[in-house]
Amino acid sequence: MKEENNNTRSPESESKNIVIVDDMPKNIQVIGTVLQNNGYLINIAHNGPKAITLVEKMLETQKPPDLILLDILMPEMDGFETYTKIKGLPGSEEIPIIFLSAVTETKKMVEGFKLGAVDYITKPIASEELLLRIKTHLTLRELHQKIAANNKILEKTVALRTQELTQKNRILEAEIKKRKEKEFVIDSASSPIIITNIDETITYANPAFLKLWGYKEKNEITGTKFINHFTETTELENGLGELKLKGKWENEIQAVKKDGNIFDVNISLSIVYDKLKHPVGLTATFIDISQRKRVLTELAKTKQTLDNIINSMPSAIIGIDSDHRIVQWNLEAEKITNITAEYAGNKKLTDIFPDMSKYVDKIKLSINNHKIYKFEKIILDIAETRIFDLIIYPLAENEIKAVVLRIDDITKRKKLEEMIIQSEKMMSVGGLAAGMAHEINNPLSGISQSIQNFIRRSSPDFPKNIEVADACGLDFNAFQIYMEKRKLKKYLKIIQDSSDRAAKIVANMLQFSRRSESKPVDTNLPALLDKIIELASVDYDLKKKYDFRQFQIIREFEEDLAEVPCLPMEIEQVLLNLLKNAAQAIKDQKKREAEPCIRIGLYREDKWVRIEVEDNGPGMTPETCNRIFEPFYTTKPPGIGTGLGLSVSYFIITHNHDGEMFVRSTPEKGSCFTIRLPWKRRVK
Amino acid sequence: MMFSNINVLIVDDERVIREMLQDFLEDYEITVYLSGTGKEALQKLEKHPIHLTIVDLRMDDMTGIEFIHKAKINSDTKYLIYTGSTDYTLSGDLLELGITQQDVLFKPANMMFFIDAIERMFGDRKNENK
Helix, strand or coil, rough: CHHHHHHHCCCCCCCCCEECCCCCCCHHHHHHHHHHHCCEEEEEEHHHHHHHHHHHHHHHHHHHCCCCEEEEECCCHHHHHHHHHHHCCCCCCCCCEEEEEEHHHHHHHHHHHHHHCEEEEEEEECCCHHHHHHHHCCCCCCCHHHHHHHHHHHHHHHHHHHHHHHHHHHHHHHHHHHHHHHHHHHHCCCEEEEEEEEECEEEEHHHHHHHHCCCCCHHCCCEEEEEHECCCHHHHHHHHHHHHCHHHHHHHHEEECCCEEEEEEEEEEEEEEHHHHHHEEEEEEEEEHHHHHHHHHHHHHHHHHHHHHHHHHHCEEEEEECEEEEEEECCCCHHHCCCCHHHHCEHHHHHHHHHHHHHHHHHHHHHHCCCCEEEEEEECCCCEEEEEEEEEEEEEEEECCCEEEEEEEEEHHHHEEEEEEEHHHHHHHHHHHHHHHHHHHHHHHHHHHHHHHHHHCCCCCCCHHHHHHHCCCHHHHHHHHHHHHHHHHHHHHHHHHHHHHHHHHHHHHHHCCCCCCCCCEEEEEEHEEEEEHHHHHHHHHHHHCHHHHCCCEEEEECCCCCCCCCCCHHHHHHHHHEEEEEEEHHCCCCCCCCEEEEEEEEEEEECCEEEEEEEECCCCCCHHHHHHHCCCCCCCCCCCCCCCHHHHHHHHHHHHHHHHHHEEEEEECCEEEEEECCCCCCCC | CCCCCCCEEEEEHHHHHHHHHHHHHHHCCCCEEEEECHHHHHHHHHHHCCCCCEEECCCCCCCCCHHHHCCCCCCCEEEEEEEECCCCCCCHHHCCCCCCCCHHEEECCHHHHHHHHHHHHCCCCCCCCC
């Protein structure tokens, strides 16, 4: 404090304390006077010990001497000893001490300098020199003191700063350590993690992130915008908006690798806050879901393929679990039941498909005993006109208790089977007929020719008969009357008719074996059909039975039909037969709702030309339909039909023409016979 | 309508058939020869002047076709084929001999067809007198 005050004062120093130590009062007087006159305060000691005590006192009273003038040559204790003692006092180190010496003593001053004296003044004292030296040393001292003071302040400041720095350092070190630990943890995390600042610029990315995104160094990615590493930026931006509201956001998005490849990740964002709860950035952690996605896609694909396979099966496939709940319901099942898979799913089988109630026991057995059950040709309430096969089979996997029902609509197959059987039947009939015909025709000829002779030779129209009768004495007239009365003539007629009929049957049967020698000719079917219609309406036999003028005949011929290779005579026979049947059917119908009508249609198909003959007669039951082409099957009363007309027709179309023939009919609505002839004949 | 100057040979292995036809034709005063086999018929053809041969196709010793081919060497008889096969169609060599589909009759036939055929073949030789 004192020094500071001094600093502000002028170097004019009355207040400067100068101690004069000399054993000679004269010296003291001289020096004292000079100094006093120049404004110095003076303190006097006449010998060494007094000087020490004085300085000690002054130091104690906080008024230390600013300079000491010390005589070297003194009794009792010389100046050097005194000097050493004074310097031994605490706080005296800085007090400049100037030795007073006689000229003869100058050599001794080397010792004084060695001790640390700042200067010496030789006696006798020249006052100007004295003042100058004192002033110099006071100034020096003052400067020393100032420097020392400054040094002290500096030292203090430095110490303070050092302390501050040390503390800061310590905190930083701790933080670095903490951060390092943290980064080490994040670095070693297997999940990709990035940290951004508040601007969403990446400040940190862990190795897992770098690896997944395909970067080598952290600095490739730090400083880049977070959003640039993803494709769905709008979604991500929405996500960031949501993040600010909720503090967290998670989604599946597509990311962009360094090489531009795109892959799927699950992103989970959260906000980073500082101690004051201000947001300072984001952390994003990722899960690579591309593998999972791929597997999922693959799974979905596999499932779709499987569904496709199951759905494109022509069988209804119904999978049910051990509770009889539906787990699989394919397209065909939808078709058969008219129930969608969506509706059927997880429902009880019997609730939505009551037809299956009958099979519940077997389903249970199948589940428990791992057995397959098969039911053939069953009829379901959901589709009465159709025929099904049902197979119940357990799933192959033992652990899963479930069964699969397979339902096949075999209506068509059965029809086909029937048709094949029909064909085969025809063929065997054909073979049989060929052999039979000759054998039967001979005895038939016997009957027929005999009866012709009998009738002829009993007739009065033949002169030779009367001639022979006369020669025998027989009254031919009486004979005639007798024949009438005893119905012999009627019997003869019956024999003749019966044999004719039998002959006709045999003739028809022989057609099964007919190998037509004639080749098919390209035929204009519309013209042929017209001819047949014309023939039907003028045919005497037909006219007798049914007047074709009573029916409306609808011609429905497709125009510009190309010629079809066929045997016109046979087609004529078939169609005439169909027309006769139609006419017969209409005639047989008891109650009539619509005008009797026969439709004859001719249509073009891809590979076929289709001929239809439809009547609105009484129709047929399904049983009749099934048997209509069988040989000897007839619905007509005995004696009217041979039961061969349609089977011969069928044979002609299917065997001789490689065509198809079938019928559909609804009772009370009518029947429609369809013939299909191929545009091209197969080469046999 | 009588054909007293016409000789007919009937060749058929079925006795009833040939006899019944014989009776019928004889009512038209036709002279009828019968034969149950092809071989016998060929002999009859050599012995008698036959105008018309009615021949069955299926016989035990030969077919009607074989018979015609053998017979035509020595005889210029005309032929009617009477067959139990209802769908018989003529082969080319028979057509060359002048036999037509009209000359084929199917069993059992209305025997008037034979008279019609004879009328067609020999109409100029019939004798209305008797």
